[in-house]
Amino acid sequence: MAQPIYTTHHGMVDILPDEVRKWQFLENLIREEAEKFNFEEIRTPIMEKTELIVRGLGQMTDIVSKEIFSFSRGEDNYVLRPELTAPVVRAFVENRLDQRGGSQKLYYIGPMFRAERPQKGRQRQFHQFGLEIMGSSDALADAEVIAFMIHIYHKIGITNTTLKLNSIGDPESRDQYKRALKAHLKPDLEKLSEVSKKRYENNPLRILDSKEEEDRPFIETAPVITEFLSEKSVKHYNKVKEYLGDLGITYEEDPYLVRGMDYYTETAFELISPDLGAQDALAGGGRYDLLVEEIGGLPTPAVGFAAGMERLFIACEELGIRLGSEKKVDVYIVTLGDAARKWGLTQLSKFREKGASATMDYMGRSMKAQMKDANRENARFAVIVGENELNTRQFTLRNMAASEENSLTLDAILQKITGHHT
RNA sequence: GAGCCCGUAGCUCAGGUGGUUAGAGCGCCAGGUUGUGGCCCUGGAGGCCGGGGGUUCAAGUCCCCUCGGGCUCCCCA
Numbered sequence: 001m002a003q004p005i006y007t008t009h010h011g012m013v014d015i016l017p018d019e020v021r022k023w024q025f026l027e028n029l030i031r032e033e034a035e036k037f038n039f040e041e042i043r044t045p046i047m048e049k050t051e052l053i054v055r056g057l058g059q060m061t062d063i064v065s066k067e068i069f070s071f072s073r074g075e076d077n078y079v080l081r082p083e084l085t086a087p088v089v090r091a092f093v094e095n096r097l098d099q100r101g102g103s104q105k106l107y108y109i110g111p112m113f114r115a116e117r118p119q120k121g122r123q124r125q126f127h128q129f130g131l132e133i134m135g136s137s138d139a140l141a142d143a144e145v146i147a148f149m150i151h152i153y154h155k156i157g158i159t160n161t162t163l164k165l166n167s168i169g170d171p172e173s174r175d176q177y178k179r180a181l182k183a184h185l186k187p188d189l190e191k192l193s194e195v196s197k198k199r200y201e202n203n204p205l206r207i208l209d210s211k212e213e214e215d216r217p218f219i220e221t222a223p224v225i226t227e228f229l230s231e232k233s234v235k236h237y238n239k240v241k242e243y244l245g246d247l248g249i250t251y252e253e254d255p256y257l258v259r260g261m262d263y264y265t266e267t268a269f270e271l272i273s274p275d276l277g278a279q280d281a282l283a284g285g286g287r288y289d290l291l292v293e294e295i296g297g298l299p300t301p302a303v304g305f306a307a308g309m310e311r312l313f314i315a316c317e318e319l320g321i322r323l324g325s326e327k328k329v330d331v332y333i334v335t336l337g338d339a340a341r342k343w344g345l346t347q348l349s350k351f352r353e354k355g356a357s358a359t360m361d362y363m364g365r366s367m368k369a370q371m372k373d374a375n376r377e378n379a380r381f382a383v384i385v386g387e388n389e390l391n392t393r394q395f396t397l398r399n400m401a402a403s404e405e406n407s408l409t410l411d412a413i414l415q416k417i418t419g420h421h422t
Numbered sequence: 423g424a425g426c427c428c429g430u431a432g433c434u435c436a437g438g439u440g441g442u443u444a445g446a447g448c449g450c451c452a453g454g455u456u457g458u459g460g461c462c463c464u465g466g467a468g469g470c471c472g473g474g475g476g477u478u479c480a481a482g483u484c485c486c487c488u489c490g491g492g493c494u495c496c497c498c499a
Contacts (some may be wrong), residue, residue, distance in 0.1 A: 007490080062497050066423085083499085112499075117423085118457070119493060128499060208499090223484060260498055281499060308499030367457050375459035386457060 011116070011124030017327075022316075025324035026309060027109055029127045031153060035179050037129050039107040044087040046111070050077040056086030056295060058262025060203045067114040069124075080113035085263070085288065085293070085304055089131050093297035103135035106348050109309075121279030121311050131287070132304035134292070139239035141303050142267045142287060146240075147247050149283050149313060157321045158312070158402050161282060162272045163249065167237035167259035168205070169229040170265055171290070176203050177228035192218065210258040224255040233266060240267055259284060263291040269301065275318035276311055283307030330356035330417055332374035336367055336386035343385060347410065354418040374400065381417055 008014060015023060031041065050070055053396060071081040081087055088106060090098070097104050109129040116122055131148060133141040146163070168174055181204050185192065189200060196207045196215050208219060229237065244251055251269075268286035275283065285305025292300035292323045305383050316323055331351045333344040344360045351358035358375065361370045367384075374382045384396035384405075396409045397416065408416070 010490090043458095067497085079481080115499080116497080122498075123445070126499065217459085250439075252428040257487095278494065284499070306499065311499060317460090368455080368459080369452085371457095373459085379459090382458080384458070396458090403459085405458085 001205070004144055009124065011118035011122075011396070013123060013125075014357035021268060021324035022313065022322075023309070023324075025314065026130075026156075028150065030107070033152060033155065034107040037105070037131075037144070037214075039105040039148075042088060042091060042108055044080060044084065044091050044105045044108075044417075046089050046113075047078045048081050048090065052090050052295065052307070053079050053082065056089065056261075056263060056291060057083070061260055061262060063114060067116050069113050069115050076115065077231040082114045083261070083306060084108050084110065084112065084128065084130060084323055085132065085261070085306070086291070086400075087302075089134075089288075089291050089295050089297070089302070091136055093292060093295055098135065098300060103133055103141070105131070105133050119279070120277050121308070121314055123310060128306045129309060130304060130306035131284075132302055134302040135300055136303075137236075137238055137289060139243055139267075139303035143242045143243035143323040145285060145305055146244060146269060147305050148286070149307060150249055153271070153282065153312070156312070156316065156343050158273065158275075158282075158315050158319060160274060160319075160383065160416065164254040164257050164270045164272060165251040166225070166254050166268045167229060167233055167240075167242070167266055168225055168258060168264060168268055168286075169233040173228045173230045173233060174205070174225070176226045177223070180223045180228065180233075181205070185218055188218050205246060205258045206260075208258050219256065222276070227389060228253050236320070237267055238353055239246050242422040259286055261288075263288040263294070264288045269305070271307075271313075275315045279311065279312075282311050282315065306386070326378055328357075328378040328380065329330065329359050330380050330392060331358040332382045333358065333360040333369040334367060334368070334374060334382050334384045335360065336384075338389055339387070340385045345391060350410070352416060354414055356417050381413075383413060 005204065018262075034041070040059060050068075054064050057117075059065070063082050064228050065076065068082055071078055088108065092104065092106075107130065109127070109140075111125050111127050115124055118124060129152075133145060150163065153159070169177070182200065185200060185204075185207070186334075189197065191208070192215055194201070199206050207215065208222070226234075226237075241251070257268055259270075264286045266287040266289065268284075270284040271282045272280050273282045283305055285303070287301070287303040289301040292298070292302060313323070315321075333348065335341045335344045338363060342359075348360065349356045359379075361373060363369075365373070371382065379400050382398040382400060384398060389395045393409060395410060395413060396405055397408050397413050398405045
């Protein structure tokens with residue numbers, strides 16, 4: 001096929017009208033449900049200062065070290081946001097949202113950017129929705145965040161998921177654990193995979209979710225982080241599990257679950273779906289009690305999650321779930337001749353004012369072609385107007401699905417259509 | 423960053439061992455019905471066979487390069 005001159009960037013896709021319908025459906029659902037949970041939407045810029053993302057997520061993370069779209073303007077370096085927790089925290093601090101009192105419950109929907117090699121369920125521009133509760137260290141907050149996440153998938157009909165749960169504790173117990181883990185691995189360091197060798201120094205925890213075959217035996221015998229948790233962390237983790245139990249949410253504890261960003265503390269979780277293929281994480285999140293302070297705010301505990309929207313759609317497709325409705329229009333004005341076309345143009349607004357959607361042909365096509373178009377557009381009614389109708393002021397109203405026609409005045413037609421409508 | 427697979431109409435795909443005007447279904451447009459959609463029939467538009475180079479009398483078909491796409495590893499949403 002002849003190649004188009006201009007195309008989207010590798011891994012970035014156009015969302016076309018037929019697809020947008022399901023996006024709007026999902027976005028509306030998220031907004032409705034988030035409002036029910038009393039969350040408020042926050043929108044932040046697409047780009048952020050590089051320093052925020054590097055400090056927030058951690059220099060050594062995969063995202064920062066190799067997946068960032070960055071550019072500079074003058075002295076300043078920017079990145080296209082790869083996730084939204086750090087930007088939301090920035091906005092929280094910058095705008096002193098803590099001064100609104102109580103805990104802040106925020107949700108977001110929007111595009112993120114990561115310069116990875118695209119594959120199924122992975123794009124360079126992708127979309128996430130998520131929420132953050134800022135200001136509470138209570139396990140109730142963890143439970144609510146997880147409950148909302150699960151709730152959305154259940155609403156849609158995606159129920160065959162696994163919630164993986166872990167606690168990575170506070171920094172002190174994590175340091176102790178790191179030391180123990182390194183001590184455990186040290187004798188066999190040479191036998192570990194290349195990636196793991198590198199991580200041994202700068203990010204030993206991530207060795208735990210290595211999928212390299214050669215690492216498996218050493219991971220299996222490794223100490224488990226839960227044994228190193230402080231009393232406080234254990235208490236928190238137990239509370240989270242207790243609350244999830246109260247909510248009837250089942251989970252699977254996974255002591256090897258370590259999340260990709262450095263800012264996580266205590267609770268970590270991921271929602272996995274068997275319908276996604278290689279990229280099986282639908283959503284993930286956790287607690288980040290130190291991030292606000294790290295970024296320059298007052299010490300503020302927080303917890304949140306982010307979910308991939310494209311991945312949610314993939315799961316829907318696998319499960320045969322259709323989101324959103326068919327396109328349709330209430331009225332299609334079919335005209336014959338110039339006078340009728342002019343009449344049609346001026347009458348469209350009458351229908352629109354009454355709350356009905358209305359359209360007509362713009363291409364001067366035959367009546368047959370217009371009827372065909374009305375059918376394709378899924379019109380509920382066709383209003384047919386030619387010379388006869390203009391003279392008698394009696395217009396033909398055709399119910400497309402029923403194939404019934406009546407000759408009526410415009411007022412009667414308006415009433416009939418909008419009556420049906422409300 | 424590494425591996426594997428694939429590029430023929432808008433879409434899904436046919437085109438044995440190279441052979442003359444490159445096909446089908448769906449979709450699109452028009453006609454059959456001088457004022458009536460979906461079904462049916464007929465016709466039409468639409469392809470530098472992703473691009474470049476090579477082999478050959480002859481390349482959609484064989485070889486090389488390149489671009490684009492898909493999947494996988496790593497990691498994440």
